[in-house]
Amino acid sequence: MSPLEPRPPRRVIPIRAASTTAESEVARVMQICNACRYCEGFCAVFPAMTRRLSFAAADAHYLANLCHNCGACLHACQYAPPHEFSVNVPQAMARLRGQTYSDYAWPPALGRLYQRSGLTLATALAVSLALFLALGVWQQGGGAALLQAPSGGNFYGVFPHHLLVSLFAPVFAWACLALGLGVRRFWRHAEPGPHSLDAAVEASGQALRLTHLGGGHGEGCNNEDDAFSLWRRRAHHATFYGFMACFAATCVATLYHYGLGWPAPYPLLSVPKLLGTVGGISLALGSAGLGWLHLRRHPLQGDRAQRPMDLGFIGLLFLVASSGLALMxxxxxxxxPLLLCLHLGAVMALFATLPYGKFAHGVYRVAALLKSSIEKRQPSRLKLADD
Known part of the structure; x- marks a missing residue:
């Protein structure tokens, strides 16, 4: 297009100035950091920051989800508490991330409820669903049905396959719908710009490797003190890849059942059983590690108000993994029968709450990484302003 030709009108999305306390604090610390720039090479947040002179709500939400909370910038900052500027980037970002969980959640009321009472809600939902399933077994076969080996020796003797599908399909569909609508709202609000394949490849690699949990210099995160450690990165990797292996086991088992006509149970060395075993062990170890590190982390590294929500999610992951291994x-x-009711209740509770906490944040973080990769390939806003 010639520079003299009229350009087509662009869709304009209103840019809301930072208005909440969390948004205003991110804007404040980013303006101070933008003047200092000592941490510019630490992670993706600071290069993205340098492309801006002011920080509207959309910018603050984007940067908050781009932050991996490694803590390196807090320990390197000369303006950190107790300095009068009180610059604490990890804490400011963590508080705003918590706000984005409810801001972009669908429906919003569930996001706010889970943010306030995540641990209580996760525990109550898992226990109530497990009791509901146990009562269903009791009603069909009496107390003996809960305390004896099922016919056929496998869980289809307790719950038929079609019943399990009718129970889990709506919950899984709800999780996918709510997550999809949430990330769509986040993506539209962020205004990422034109996509490219190389940007998507770069962002995917950063997400899968957890590149920005390297602590700025690749030595790891700061947890309870100034010492660097890679344990947080390892626990995240074990949790994520364990979860994906368990999900892959379910997908393969579904293919076996519907595509090949091979119903469960499967042999110990079958693909679904191997994926489920390795994934369950990895998920149990990873979630236990994340819970331990979370409890030991220094208060300045995050938002203590979100601890119940975080521990609720971590606890559900551990319960799903440990009950699944015990069931096997x-x-x-x-x-x-009792272990099956406990496991199924935990799985249903996990998927019902996925769109409203840390899992949703993981999806938003991938979107933020993609926006960062796209943005790096565009002319700087500041350069355009100078031109």
Missing amino acids: LSHGTAAL
């Missing part, structure tokens, strides 16, 4: 070991025993 209980094959053909009298403990199987």
